[in-house]
Amino acid sequence: MRLVIARCSVDYEGRLKAHLPEATRLLMVKADGSVLIHSDGGSYKPLNWMSPPATLHVQQDSLEDGVVEQWTVQAVKSDDRLVISILEKIHESAHELGTDPGLIKDGVEADLQRLLAAQIETLGTGFSLIRREYFTAIGPVDILARDAKGATVAIELKRRGDIDGVEQLTRYLELLNRDPLLAPVRGIFAAQQIKPQARVLATDRGIDCITLDYDAMRGVDDSASRLF
Structure with missing residues (x-):
């Protein structure tokens, strides 16, 4: 560097x-x-x-x-x-920095990424996975996918979604939309919990918000059978 x-x-x-x-x-x-x-x-x-x-x-x-x-x-x-x-x-x-081992995510975030990649249609019918940990010059996008219309979608995953996570996804979208092979790219902010301020900011920037049910995705809780 x-x-x-x-x-x-x-x-x-x-x-x-x-x-x-x-x-x-x-x-x-x-x-x-x-x-x-x-x-x-x-x-x-x-x-x-x-x-x-x-x-x-x-x-x-x-x-x-x-x-x-x-x-x-x-x-x-x-x-x-x-x-x-x-x-x-x-x-x-x-400076020679050598090969970086990459970010080691929190265990739940890593599991969410793996589970969502395997269950990508959780985001919507017709979604397909491009890849996990899609590399960019400013860090890896958690998941890159295509929606039912073939458009590129960048997904940022958090346990608790706050404004910093929305800002992070915004930077990825700015960069990805410079690539003519990917553009236009829209964003999805996915988390177990999303703070109200983060949801407002994401909506203002045209980013969709999705709340993930971690237990249901792991198959240890059937959300469809709950009374509340």
């Missing part, structure tokens, strides 16, 4: 355009080819990014006044690109 702290401006060009004016930011270049731009706020969400596969070209001459280096990050599968104009490098380092 390469880390660069620099005073820079950033332009995103593609299906939409976005501009980050000059400021000091962290530029992160990962071994998989992804490039992420972070500020010193906003939690762990990058200000902008390019997901792999992508190529990085560095130019150091014939630049605008004040620019010492320009990075052009070009997506391989589309015309999207990031242009990062560096006015000053404050710090640069590179």
Whole structure:
């Protein structure tokens, strides 16, 4: 992983355009080819990014006044690109992190993921599984599926669904919808319990909420035979 702290401006060009004016930011270049731009706020969400596969070209001459280096990050599968104009490098380092074993989920969340993947039509008639733990540049989506109409659906699973989980799914959807092979991608937020504030936020963002009955999915409780 390469880390660069620099005073820079950033332009995103593609299906939409976005501009980050000059400021000091962290530029992160990962071994998989992804490039992420972070500020010193906003939690762990990058200000902008390019997901792999992508190529990085560095130019150091014939630049605008004040620019010492320009990075052009070009997506391989589309015309999207990031242009990062560096006015000053404050710090640069590179680190070999090795292979990561991945996130070990809470036992119930891991069971929910396994059970829902095996019972994917719990989400609706005609649903089919694409895969569990679908990798993205910012983390794995719990389940990627297709609905009865063939549209892509990203599912985020929690034991207790709160606003942080909705924010996490929102970031995945923003990234997945940049991939023309998957877009349009809609989201489902699934949990044993979903807090009212999280449900309101999810609904506002067009994300469906589904409450899962863990015991019924495990076959230890027949929800259809209950009186209440």
